[in-house]
Amino acid sequence: MSLFSAMTLAPVALFLFGAACGGWAAPLSLIFIAVMVAALDRFAALAAPLVPEAEEFPAAQALCVVLAVLHLLLLPWLIWRLSQPDPSLSTGARLALFAGFALWLGQVSNSNAHELIHRDSRFLRGLGVLLYSTIGYGHHASAHRLVHHRYVASDSDPNTARRGEGFWRYLLRVWPAEYRAGRAAEAALRAGASSPYRIYAAITLATAALSLALGGARGVLIWAGLAAYAQVQLLLSDYVQHYGLRRARQPDGRLEPIGPQHSWDAPAWASSALMLNAPRHADHHANPRRAYPGLLLPEGGLRLPYSLPVMAVLALMPPLWFRVMHRHLPR
Numbered sequence: 001m002s003l004f005s006a007m008t009l010a011p012v013a014l015f016l017f018g019a020a021c022g023g024w025a026a027p028l029s030l031i032f033i034a035v036m037v038a039a040l041d042r043f044a045a046l047a048a049p050l051v052p053e054a055e056e057f058p059a060a061q062a063l064c065v066v067l068a069v070l071h072l073l074l075l076p077w078l079i080w081r082l083s084q085p086d087p088s089l090s091t092g093a094r095l096a097l098f099a100g101f102a103l104w105l106g107q108v109s110n111s112n113a114h115e116l117i118h119r120d121s122r123f124l125r126g127l128g129v130l131l132y133s134t135i136g137y138g139h140h141a142s143a144h145r146l147v148h149h150r151y152v153a154s155d156s157d158p159n160t161a162r163r164g165e166g167f168w169r170y171l172l173r174v175w176p177a178e179y180r181a182g183r184a185a186e187a188a189l190r191a192g193a194s195s196p197y198r199i200y201a202a203i204t205l206a207t208a209a210l211s212l213a214l215g216g217a218r219g220v221l222i223w224a225g226l227a228a229y230a231q232v233q234l235l236l237s238d239y240v241q242h243y244g245l246r247r248a249r250q251p252d253g254r255l256e257p258i259g260p261q262h263s264w265d266a267p268a269w270a271s272s273a274l275m276l277n278a279p280r281h282a283d284h285h286a287n288p289r290r291a292y293p294g295l296l297l298p299e300g301g302l303r304l305p306y307s308l309p310v311m312a313v314l315a316l317m318p319p320l321w322f323r324v325m326h327r328h329l330p331r
Contacts, residue, residue, distance in 0.1 A: 004293065005063055007037070007273035008108050012070055015100055018093075019081060026093035029100030033107060033274070034309075040270035041307040060291050061124070064276075067112040068127045074101065075134060076210055079222050083215025102226050105135065106233025107309065111275040117141045118288050129200070134207045135227040137234065138200025143182030146189065148238075149288055153247040153262040154255055157181075159235075163244035163329065166318030170239050171232070236312040240264060240304070241281045243315075244329045258285050260301035261330065267297050268307035279308040302330070 015029035078101050082094050089097075109131060116128030129141045143159070151157035158177035161170050186195050211223035245262050247255045259282075266272070266279035278284070280295040282302070287295075304311050305328060315321045 003269075003273045004060075004276060007270060008063070008067055008112075008276070011100065011104050011108070012074070015074075015097065015104065018100070019078075019097055022089050022093045026089070027096035027100065030096050030103065033100065033103045037270045037274055038307065038310055041268035041310075060293050061119075064112055064115055064124070065127070067109060068116065068131055071105070071109045071112075071131055072134070075105075075207075075223075075226070076214055078226075079211050079219045080214040082222050083219040098222070098225070102229035103233070105226060105230040107271075107275055110230060110234045110237070111278040113141075114144070114278065115276055115292050117145060120289065129196070130203060133200045133203035135230045136204045136207075136224075137227070137231050138203060139179045139182045139197060140234065141200070142186050142196060143178045145288075146185035147178075147181045149285065151255070152258060152285060153242055153245045159238045159242070160245070161239045161243045163326075164322070167236065167239050167315040167321070168318070171235055174235060174238070175231075233312070236315055237278065237308065239315055240308060240311045241279075243325060245302075260286075260298040264302050264304045265297055266304045266306075266308040266311070271307045271309050275308065279304075302328075304328075 011029045011032050014032055018026040018028050078097065082089075082098060113128045113131035116124045116131070119125055119128075125141075129138060132138045132140050148157055148159050151160075153160050158174050158181050161167075165173075183195065183197055186197065208220060208223060211219040213219075215222060241264050242262070243264065245264070247258065247262055250256055263282040263285055265282050268279070272279045277292040277295045280297055282298050283290065283295045286298070305324060306314070314324055
């Protein structure tokens, strides 16, 4: 468990140090996530740790709670800090702190929220909903569990990218489609009962109101920027992890069972630890309730040519993405 804790908490420590000192220290968290993790992935061949029967280890769950609390404390604090006039923080330092925390939100806290919404505990699931809703993406808690996991790698799943679909076109298609799909799934499940979408909206509006109270219009703009950045990071992960893959229809019309051939895995150890083993995606789809330390890399599964964060950067440039990925797509 120490590796998961070190990789997810180190950028927080660097972020706080940078916020306190400013100047040369401000970009340390950004450098750690954007550069150091990629370097560790590239030059260290170790796999992320496997903890057998990880559900029995309370530290796995405790880390998720700690990360959630940090999200809920640091988000309003940074909005306040960046919205106030302070000559000790230059424009460059402010941008570096914003970018570093936005990357932490997108790669660590998003992965943590994803882990939490799959837990059996109502408290933990509610904590995951809270995290997603504070970045304006609460509906993902419904759409991911009720639609994505059921229909992944098919046209019925809005979050599965089609072959030849560039990320920016995917982004414009998926955001409203995922919202509608999750809402329809909740309506079918609840048969007229109150929709959780009201809760998602209420939390998002409350976060926006808190941002206004903390920093005025500038505070709202900072929150909106952080939320948008985190949402793009989340959708980049979905885009990369199932790009171009499709499940076949069986003679009875049902989709074939989900298997390792329907997800892209990334075995790089540093980014896997940073993202709570989210890059071990095929095993997560096979066992969605398995706690993150116990996720495996299945034999015969599909492997991304580079780590998940590196592939997400490539996805921002569709021509380069197609050139790299289409050599690896199953025929």
